Amino acid sequence: MPIYTKETISDLIDGKLSWHVLKGIMSSDKDEDRFEKYLEILQERASWQEKILVPIAEHLFVVSKGNDRIVKCECGHEFGDYRINWKLKALIYVRDTEEKLDEIFEGLHKPDKRWSVIREYYCPGCSAQLEVEAVPPGYPILFDFLPDIDGFYDMRPKLKKKILGK
Ligand SMILES: [Zn+2]
Numbered sequence: 369m370p371i372y373t374k375e376t377i378s379d380l381i382d383g384k385l386s387w388h389v390l391k392g393i394m395s396s397d398k399d400e401d402r403f404e405k406y407l408e409i410l411q412e413r414a415s416w417q418e419k420i421l422v423p424i425a426e427h428l429f430v431v432s433k434g435n436d437r438i439v440k441c442e443c444g445h446e447f448g449d450y451r452i453n454w455k456l457k458a459l460i461y462v463r464d465t466e467e468k469l470d471e472i473f474e475g476l477h478k479p480d481k482r483w484s485v486i487r488e489y490y491c492p493g494c495s496a497q498l499e500v501e502a503v504p505p506g507y508p509i510l511f512d513f514l515p516d517i518d519g520f521y522d523m524r525p526k527l528k529k530k531i532l533g534k
Pocket residue numbers: 441442443444445491492493494495496
């Protein structure tokens with residue numbers, strides 16, 4: 369099983385690897401400490417101190433803050449309890465008119481606004497686009513991911529001690 373350096377994993381995150389190297393990584397078994405290295409890199413890049421428990425989107429993480437587990441953006445903006453859909457506290461832009469859909473779709477690729485709208489979610493702290501969903505008009509906001517953090521770490525006792533401290 370190949371072992372990749374933190375530098376290689378860092379380049380993987382940043383999309384800097386050549387196709388040849390990337391293909392090698394994709395085609396081989398995942399090295400056992402990949403997630404641990406990935407977390408270390410994300411933590412080193414963070415401008416804040418809270419420990420990252422699990423990344424949940426490109427700019428979002430569940431972090432440990434005191435006795436709480438909250439969703440936090442790369443920029444430091446906090447969305448609160450990770451069990452509550454962070455999207456409810458995001459800035460939301462809904463593309464539900466011909467004009468708004470024309471800005472991102474061309475011709476026949478555009479969905480019929482009677483059947484589908486595009487919802488874009490942005491961070492109130494840094495304006496990064498955090499998620500995009502295509503749903504029927506009026507459909508409830510999707511809750512993408514509720515990680516079983518304790519279950520995940522229970523399966524990895526060594527990492528659990530390092531990350532959760534127990
Ligand atoms: Zn942000």
